[in-house]
Amino acid sequence: xxxxxxxxxxxxxxxxxxxxxxxxxxxxxxxxxxxxxxxxxxxxxxxxxxxxxxxxxxxxxxxxxxxxxxxxxxxxxxxxxxxxxxxxxxxxxxxxxxxxxxxxxxxxxxxxxxxxxxxxxxxxxxxxxxxxxxxxxxxxxxxxxxxxxxxxxxxxxxxxxxxxxxxxxxxxxxxxxxxxxxxxxxxxxxxxxxxxxxxxxxxxxxxxxxxxxxxxxxxxxxxxxxxxxxxxxxxxxxxxxxxxxxxxxxxxxxxxxxxxxxxxxxxxxxxxxxxxxxxxxxxxxxxxxxxxxxxxxxxxxxxxxxxxxxxxxxxxxxxxxxxxxxxxxxxxxxxxxxxxxxxxxxxxxxxxxxxxxxxxxxxxxxxxxxxxxxxxxxxxxxxxxxxxxxxxxxxxxxxxxxxxxxxxxxxxxxxxxxxxxxxxxxxxxxxxxxxxxxxxxxxxxxxxxxxxxxxxxxxxxxxxxxxxxxxxxxxxxxxxxxxxxxxxxxxxxxxxxxxxxxxxxxxxxxxxxxxxxxxxxxxxxxxxxxxxxxxxxxxxx
Ligand SMILES: Cc1cc2nc3c(=O)[nH]c(=O)nc-3n(C[C@H](O)[C@H](O)[C@H](O)COP(=O)(O)OP(=O)(O)OC[C@H]3O[C@@H](n4cnc5c(N)ncnc54)[C@H](O)[C@@H]3O)c2cc1C
Numbered sequence: 001x002x003x004x005x006x007x008x009x010x011x012x013x014x015x016x017x018x019x020x021x022x023x024x025x026x027x028x029x030x031x032x033x034x035x036x037x038x039x040x041x042x043x044x045x046x047x048x049x050x051x052x053x054x055x056x057x058x059x060x061x062x063x064x065x066x067x068x069x070x071x072x073x074x075x076x077x078x079x080x081x082x083x084x085x086x087x088x089x090x091x092x093x094x095x096x097x098x099x100x101x102x103x104x105x106x107x108x109x110x111x112x113x114x115x116x117x118x119x120x121x122x123x124x125x126x127x128x129x130x131x132x133x134x135x136x137x138x139x140x141x142x143x144x145x146x147x148x149x150x151x152x153x154x155x156x157x158x159x160x161x162x163x164x165x166x167x168x169x170x171x172x173x174x175x176x177x178x179x180x181x182x183x184x185x186x187x188x189x190x191x192x193x194x195x196x197x198x199x200x201x202x203x204x205x206x207x208x209x210x211x212x213x214x215x216x217x218x219x220x221x222x223x224x225x226x227x228x229x230x231x232x233x234x235x236x237x238x239x240x241x242x243x244x245x246x247x248x249x250x251x252x253x254x255x256x257x258x259x260x261x262x263x264x265x266x267x268x269x270x271x272x273x274x275x276x277x278x279x280x281x282x283x284x285x286x287x288x289x290x291x292x293x294x295x296x297x298x299x300x301x302x303x304x305x306x307x308x309x310x311x312x313x314x315x316x317x318x319x320x321x322x323x324x325x326x327x328x329x330x331x332x333x334x335x336x337x338x339x340x341x342x343x344x345x346x347x348x349x350x351x352x353x354x355x356x357x358x359x360x361x362x363x364x365x366x367x368x369x370x371x372x373x374x375x376x377x378x379x380x381x382x383x384x385x386x387x388x389x390x391x392x393x394x395x396x397x398x399x400x401x402x403x404x405x406x407x408x409x410x411x412x413x414x415x416x417x418x419x420x421x422x423x424x425x426x427x428x429x430x431x432x433x434x435x436x437x438x439x440x441x442x443x444x445x446x447x448x449x450x451x452x453x454x455x456x457x458x459x460x461x462x463x464x465x466x467x468x469x470x471x472x473x474x475x476x477x478x479x480x481x482x483x484x485x486x487x488x489x490x491x492x493x494x495x496x497x498x499x500x501x502x503x504x505x506x507x508x509x510x511x512x513x514x515x516x517x518x519x520x521x522x523x524x525x526x527x528x529x530x531x532x533x534x535x536x537x538x539x540x541x
Pocket of ligand 1: 037260261262263264267268269270271297298299300301357360365517520521522523524525526527530
């Protein structure tokens with residue numbers, strides 16, 4: 001790590017740690033976050049940014065090429081300036097000693113380093129490199145398997161997905177079966193399924209790298225297809241019985257069973273513990289099981305899916321909250337359109353109607369209504385032992401989903417960077433390619449720098465999860481940061497396209513609307529910040 005980056009990152013880390021310590025005292029060890037939401041959000045974001053800066057700095061130290069070093073320093077400098085300004089504005093909330101600030105972010109050496117690191121000439125140099133390489137992502141990934149996986153996923157995504165991505169988006173089509181089949185053959189639906197159950201057991205880093213490449217081609221008709229089986233796989237691995245793992249994991253891994261995740265309801269989103277959809281114990285044709293009744297919302301891919309992982313209330317006592325919830329594997333027929341009705345021989349029904357959305361098209365997201373829809377007892381994950389454990393299992397699945405969404409976000413941002421680098425190299429105004437202008441280069445430099453931080457942070461979170469499956473803070477932080485980067489980078493890219501960035505035939509307009517959904521699902525941004533990250537950080541001693 002360059003001494004410049006080292007000095008800045010070290011100073012930010014010291015200040016963030018002290019601010020978190022003060023935050024713990026202020027929120028009574030995280031118990032009173034709701035009385036200090038605004039500051040808790042600030043702390044969660046600052047801690048996330050410093051972790052991203054550390055990940056990028058570690059990468060740059062390993063590579064020690066000029067562009068990586070410049071990026072690491074510039075990003076560290078930017079978050080340091082932001083933090084310093086935030087502390088000065090919200091001095092009483094941070095509750096830091098003036099001496100601490102003076103010896104860190106206010107120290108003359110650190111201030112000098114922050115200024116130098118963010119000098120526009122450095123960012124313009126990064127931008128010039130982005131233009132030269134057309135934004136290509138050829139960064140080093142440690143591990144031969146990950147690098148091979150990236151190459152083959154890139155080849156597949158560019159050859160098979162990219163040519164149809166625009167059509168699917170503009171005509172709101174369902175992802176074609178040919179893509180599902182090809183992804184199944186490549187083993188993409190079983191990346192996290194253990195080999196003993198027919199999966200690839202590839203681990204999280206490889207999964208992220210593949211997700212990124214698929215999402216660069218299309219968020220909804222490639223990159224996001226893997227998220228649903230990932231979530232169900234993690235829940236089954238954690239809480240399923242041996243018989244359930246043997247029954248469901250092999251066909252999920254083989255891509256024979258497409259999966260939907262059904263947690264959200266029309267009146268229940270972030271407050272997952274308040275889910276109301278009911279599952280009542282009963283019996284049909286001599287088979288003991290559960291009758292599901294109620295409404296669900298935003299169930300992506302629910303039409304085409306063959307099974308839904310559905311969170312329902314098995315204990316009617318609402319006061320039990322999360323403890324009354326169980327997770328089910330709910331089989332259904334596959335339907336191709338925007339609405340469907342499924343009737344069981346015993347009379348149970350499931351209706352689905354897709355909600356129109358500006359982006360994230362290709363899988364359709366459905367509002368569902370269940371009326372005494374029957375599932376046998378062994379479809380409750382964990383069976384008798386899993387009753388009341390659905391919330392915890394779902395959260396385990398979400399942690400994996402969030403990590404994957406970090407990869408999805410990097411993929412969308414990568415697509416925006418590449419197309420913008422190409423466009424600004426070719427588009428001429430005032431007699432020159434717009435990429436020749438200083439401001440364009442500066443903007444491209446910042447876009448690439450933030451994307452590099454998001455990518456290295458997501459990879460670091462994947463490695464952390466490979467080492468310990470139960471980590472949830474790192475994937476949540478990576479998701480938070482990478483999704484914001486995707487939103488910002490796509491919008492910057494759109495501006496650099498001028499009016500053509502608003503035209504549907506330019507892919508950047510799709511990237512913008514696709515990116516906007518990323519901070520919404522798997523914990524909408526404020527909830528992720530407060531209920532997962534701030535709680536995780538401030539609850540720690
Ligand atoms: C395209 C798309 C696809 C989706 N796919 C799926 C899917 O496949 N399966 C699934 O189950 N769900 C899915 N979702 C749903 C998604 O996970 C939810 O939208 C998300 O969890 C937020 O819930 P909500 O929409 O009910 O928002 P709400 O919970 O109503 O939150 C709205 C806002 O209220 C504020 N807020 C709420 N509570 C608090 C609080 N305690 N403190 C401070 N502020 C608060 C925040 O600003 C928050 O952003 C999808 C959503 C979309 C848009």
